[in-house]
Amino acid sequence: MARNTKKFHLILDFDGTIIKNNTIPLLDYLRQDQNDISYGSFLDPYLRDYTEHVKNYQPSQEKRVTLQQEYDYLDSLGSVEKRSIERIESSGWLKGLKWTPEENSAFDTAVSHIGHNETLVWRTGFADLVKTIWQSHGMVDILSVNWSGNFIRALLRHEFGGAIDIDRIGLYSNEIDPSGTGRFSRVKWKSQDHFVNHWLRDSDQEDEDSRGIWTAQDKALVMRAVTATSKANNMITIYVGDSKTDLRSIMEADIGVCIEDNIDPTAEQVSLKEVFDRLAIDRIPIGNSLYVGEKRSKDQDQLVYHAQDFNKVRKALLGCTE
Template structure:
């Protein structure tokens, strides 16, 4: 990590989507789109079932990995081991979702229209300052990618488009997962598969790090990574500058990440302190207004 990153030169921005670009997680919105598309189905009941199965699996796995009297990890290496264990929980969850056919019948058009409605009603909202920040990125012709464990690349792009944000490379700017069939304009089987351009599913911190490393090989400019949750842990540390999004009060996912960083000794000061900190660190910010303020700081534009 390099806190004294110049904002005058090129920057490669890699951002998480849910809870980072958006104010809150959008998974329930994706489920609601499927329920609205099949009003006579049991989509919501199935979603409740697979959600409970996920929570039960996660709790049992964590209790097995970290018994009650065991100390939580205190090093980055040991934290990564725990994150690796949770990856298997996420994969089992995706298998349950695919088998339940929760998203069967959805098409790219249905996803687009559902995302548009969600933005219009305020169900999906971009974080404050994102659009001004994104205009700055475009004006400077900086590289920009979204890296997400979200289940639909097309849904992400549709939410942004409906919010007035058009990605320069459209879908190729988004690394996530996809609903099977939607890439061929066919009704989805409901299976969650790798999106176009990806060789494997993105469900974990390790998967995200693998994509970031791949992008770094092709774009030899400093990387700024922005995220809000535990799955962003490894990317925040691997980037030239890592920025955490934090609300006041913090959400449960933000708090998990904050506790993780603190536990392994990674300091996390507010972004406005970046030119006064003499050690490597991850920084935090409330919104993209504060990121833009950093970008416009004359102290760093050298």
């Protein structure tokens, strides 16, 4: 087989995928000195709300037998996420944090403290995979429900800044209001393929349907927008994620890959696997080559791959065929 010359648009989830940690609790390091509110104080109300929502939602998990039913359920969680975000914003957790595109050193300072106090575990092969995509004149983006894209970029810069150009990676996530209100961004759609993050001010009336990048549906909408140009240029879209929030993006990409650790898979990985099993979606280990287009699947393109690290993804992409 000839060496692969295809162009790829690689889109990756961050928490649980590029990094094995959930980094949202580490946003505590961005709190201003006078603030003693911690991320942990938001967990109980969120879990109560989430549990109540799951209990009352119909059809229940075992009765959801189509992808659309699962998509509808995952999108319904937007109401739970919205209430959680509003509780956090009202608490003033990150109030007082100010930044500009030119001066955002607070994020690098926080990451420096994290490096001294926390253990971060990165998934093997990320930098080499990114280099391979760029060498084929492809694109690399990160799409995350994390609450701060600046924070993600600072983490990446701290770990990989000497190996790859972090600023060359597109990053689509929520963000903390730069004016110091402690609020998080909402997505404002200019058109089907164009959106911006914006922040609510005290005088703003929030639209009932206003939301950030919170759910599987939100991620899929953003992915469609950011891949519009690459698809028009016949690039192959690849999405890699680890949780149910990634489900729709995994299924809509030309190549969908779910991250799964062979030993001690996370609760998020197990939950995503349960969906594939329940819906009878083929899920196979990533091999030395991948098929896209007509050969991707025997059944309406309902096939996903799973891999435990990026070295395996990279090797498979190098042998990608149609």
